[in-house]
Structures are given as structure tokens and as C-alpha cells.
Amino acid sequence: MNTPLLGLDWGSTRLRAYRFDEAGGVVEMRALPWGSRQLPAGGFAEAFAQAIEGWPRAPVIACGMVGSRGGWREAPYLDTPCRLDALAGALAAVDAPDGRTVHIVPGLRDPSVPDVMRGEETQVAGMLAQAPTLAGEVRLLMPGTHSKWVRVRDGAVSGFTTVMTGELFALLREHSVLGKGLPDGGDDHATFARGVAAAQASGSAGGLSRLFSTRALMLEGVLAPASVADFLSGLLVGDELRMALAAGWASPGVPVQVVGEDALCARYLLAAPAFGLTLQRTSGAPAASGLWQVAAAAGLLHGHSHA
Structure with missing residues (x-):
């Protein structure tokens, strides 16, 4: 089976790797304890090598703290209000030792507070892809170490607050x-x-x-x-x-x-x-879905439309 994309949801405490099929479904998922604050001896490069070991060569997209100031490479924030399709035009790239390029999704910044997020923006993109009728206006709660209350209007994140x-x-x-x-x-x-x-x-x-x-x-x-x-x-x-x-x-x-x-x-x-x-x-795997959506919009999927 052709593998058009590999995705990484890479936070501060864990790394989840996804291998996608041609329809955007996850055919294999791996969970590793290598967050940005706890890495193996070889750092981000070694954690990446472990995450995709044995998987086919395919474009790679990542979101989360891997793109933070202390990450593999910083992906600058986009300011709200921000249409989620804008994420695809602001990917940062880092070259892995095996010659692959890892494309990193930017986080979002709400300048009115100020407040920031990394990784959640990709989850929001994935959730709205799974439930497009909500894109007109919806409120989201994303519980976690740092809970996010997110406001979406007309397909854009209009603002958010962290608790x-x-x-x-x-x-x-x-x-x-x-x-x-x-x-x-x-x-x-x-x-x-x-x-x-x-x-x-x-x-x-x-x-x-x-x-x-x-x-x-x-x-x-x-x-x-x-x-x-x-x-x-x-x-x-x-x-x-x-x-x-x-x-x-x-x-x-x-x-x-x-x-x-x-x-x-x-x-x-x-x-x-x-x-x-x-x-x-909300059911499903919004992070994986979001990675696929951003990759498609960025033209990373070989043989797929760049919608």
C-alpha cells in the first residue's frame, strides 16, 4: 500500500507518529516517550529516527512543541484571527540526518492577551475537517496540562484563552x-x-x-x-x-x-x-486528521489535489 504521508504530533512530553494511507486514514500509529523536554541521547534527530523506523520514505509533517523556541526548529506563530488554511503556507522545514525534510506546522498567537498555542491549532483544523458544519462558528474546549478555550468563526481561529x-x-x-x-x-x-x-x-x-x-x-x-x-x-x-x-x-x-x-x-x-x-x-483523532489536512493544503501529498 502506498504511503503518501507520515505525521508527527510532537508535544512536550510525548511523540505520536502516524503512517497514513492514500485516503488519509491512519494505518499505523506509534507512541514514544520522547517529548521536546525529554529526548534520547541523539536529541530530536534520534527521536525522529525511532518514530519512523522501517516506514517508507514519504513527506513528513509535524506539529506541536517540536516547532517551539526550544524545539527542533522554531516555526514562528501566526496571529489570530487566523484562517486555518493559512497554516499550510507558513510551514518551517528542518532536514533530518537521513535526508528527509520535516515540515513543521506553526503555532498561533492571540495578540490581544497575549496567549499562544502549539499543536492545538492542528487539532482544530482536523476537528473542523471532520465536522465542517461547525466552521461557521463554534466554541472549543481542549483540556490538558494547559486547557485551551478556542473561538472559531468563519473557518478562522478568532481568539483563545489558556487556563x-x-x-x-x-x-x-x-x-x-x-x-x-x-x-x-x-x-x-x-x-x-x-x-x-x-x-x-x-x-x-x-x-x-x-x-x-x-x-x-x-x-x-x-x-x-x-x-x-x-x-x-x-x-x-x-x-x-x-x-x-x-x-x-x-x-x-x-x-x-x-x-x-x-x-x-x-x-x-x-x-x-x-x-x-x-x-x-468530539470523537476521532483530530491531530492526525489536522496533519493530513495541512499537508494536503501545502501540496505535500504526491498525486493528490492541493486543496
């Missing part, structure tokens, strides 16, 4: 007086919901004003040590949704499309009803 919910959770859980040294716990939905309710009840003061209640509840015996992580998760996810409502990133009755890892998205879906928000899970 560091995932990183704050990790810092509080591993390094703060609230969570350090405590057991991991399980998937306690009731305690998670209690944290969400605490965020909702915080009102204009916000979830930061309720963080220390985590310790007080544990000292009082109301919150078991193994449940602290779930309470903190609910408090932080709930506060993110409270902020989204207050800032107008989301509105009751207007669905928000959620793009991301299943387990994390499930937590946001659990928390949303408490704020009257409607979140809809």
Missing part, C-alpha cells in the same frame, strides 16, 4: 501542603462533585479562595487522604468552568465541543451540568 488547570493540579498534588505525600486515591466521583460544588459556591471570589478548605476538610476527618486528589481536581475543573461562564467563553444553552484525552474530557463532562453548560465530546 493552566492541569499544571496547577500537578503542582498542588505533588508539591503543596494540600497534597504532598498523600496517596493517589481512585476515581471518586462523589468527592470530585463535592470539589465542583465548592468552586461553584465560591462565586466572584473564585476557586483560589476555597483551596485551603481541602486541608481543613482533611484535618476534620471529612475528607479522606486518598480523596484529596479528587476533591482538588473537582475544585480546579469547576473553577475553570466558573471562569468560562463569567468570561463569556461559554454560555448556557450553547454547546461547547470538547477535544482531548478521554479520561480528562470525562471529568469536564461530569462537572458541566453544575454550571448549566453543555459540553459535547
Whole structure:
């Protein structure tokens, strides 16, 4: 089977490699632990060689932190509002030792905040390719270490906001007086919901004003040590949704499309009803789809139209 394209979704903590068929389907996927912050001895070049070992020679496209200032080669940001088809005209290129050229998708910058993203822009392009009726106007939530609330209008990313919910959770859980040294716990939905309710009840003061209640509840015996992580998760996810409502990133009755890892998205879906928000899970592999779409628009697919 002909392989017209190889794609890399290359973030700060992991690398996913895709081998595509002629219809843009993924026929093979590999996951490696080589993010931009953790690379093998040979750096980006060695990680790349491992990712595509044994695969046919084909054009290569990559997105994510591989194009950051500390990446393999920096791909300068495009400013919003930015039509997603503009990504194809701004690819950066880096030559791998085996003679292949890796084309890197640029990130986006919202100059009004300012704010930046890398990798999510390709996911947005892929999601809209899978659901083109949403391109007129849609709100997206992309949970992760750094959650992104993205606004799309007329096929362009008109703006976005980053909330560091995932990183704050990790810092509080591993390094703060609230969570350090405590057991991991399980998937306690009731305690998670209690944290969400605490965020909702915080009102204009916000979830930061309720963080220390985590310790007080544990000292009082109301919150078991193994449940602290779930309470903190609910408090932080709930506060993110409270902020989204207050800032107008989301509105009751207007669905928000959620793009991301299943387990994390499930937590946001659990928390949303408490704020009257409607979140809809987006299926498929938007990063892979986005890489294919950008490659096609850039004319990288041999024997394919350059739409």
C-alpha cells in the first residue's frame, strides 16, 4: 500500500507518529516517550529516527512543541484571527540526518492577551475537517496540562484563552501542603462533585479562595487522604468552568465541543451540568486528521489535489 504521508504530533512530553494511507486514514500509529523536554541521547534527530523506523520514505509533517523556541526548529506563530488554511503556507522545514525534510506546522498567537498555542491549532483544523458544519462558528474546549478555550468563526481561529488547570493540579498534588505525600486515591466521583460544588459556591471570589478548605476538610476527618486528589481536581475543573461562564467563553444553552484525552474530557463532562453548560465530546483523532489536512493544503501529498 502506498504511503503518501507520515505525521508527527510532537508535544512536550510525548511523540505520536502516524503512517497514513492514500485516503488519509491512519494505518499505523506509534507512541514514544520522547517529548521536546525529554529526548534520547541523539536529541530530536534520534527521536525522529525511532518514530519512523522501517516506514517508507514519504513527506513528513509535524506539529506541536517540536516547532517551539526550544524545539527542533522554531516555526514562528501566526496571529489570530487566523484562517486555518493559512497554516499550510507558513510551514518551517528542518532536514533530518537521513535526508528527509520535516515540515513543521506553526503555532498561533492571540495578540490581544497575549496567549499562544502549539499543536492545538492542528487539532482544530482536523476537528473542523471532520465536522465542517461547525466552521461557521463554534466554541472549543481542549483540556490538558494547559486547557485551551478556542473561538472559531468563519473557518478562522478568532481568539483563545489558556487556563493552566492541569499544571496547577500537578503542582498542588505533588508539591503543596494540600497534597504532598498523600496517596493517589481512585476515581471518586462523589468527592470530585463535592470539589465542583465548592468552586461553584465560591462565586466572584473564585476557586483560589476555597483551596485551603481541602486541608481543613482533611484535618476534620471529612475528607479522606486518598480523596484529596479528587476533591482538588473537582475544585480546579469547576473553577475553570466558573471562569468560562463569567468570561463569556461559554454560555448556557450553547454547546461547547470538547477535544482531548478521554479520561480528562470525562471529568469536564461530569462537572458541566453544575454550571448549566453543555459540553459535547468530539470523537476521532483530530491531530492526525489536522496533519493530513495541512499537508494536503501545502501540496505535500504526491498525486493528490492541493486543496
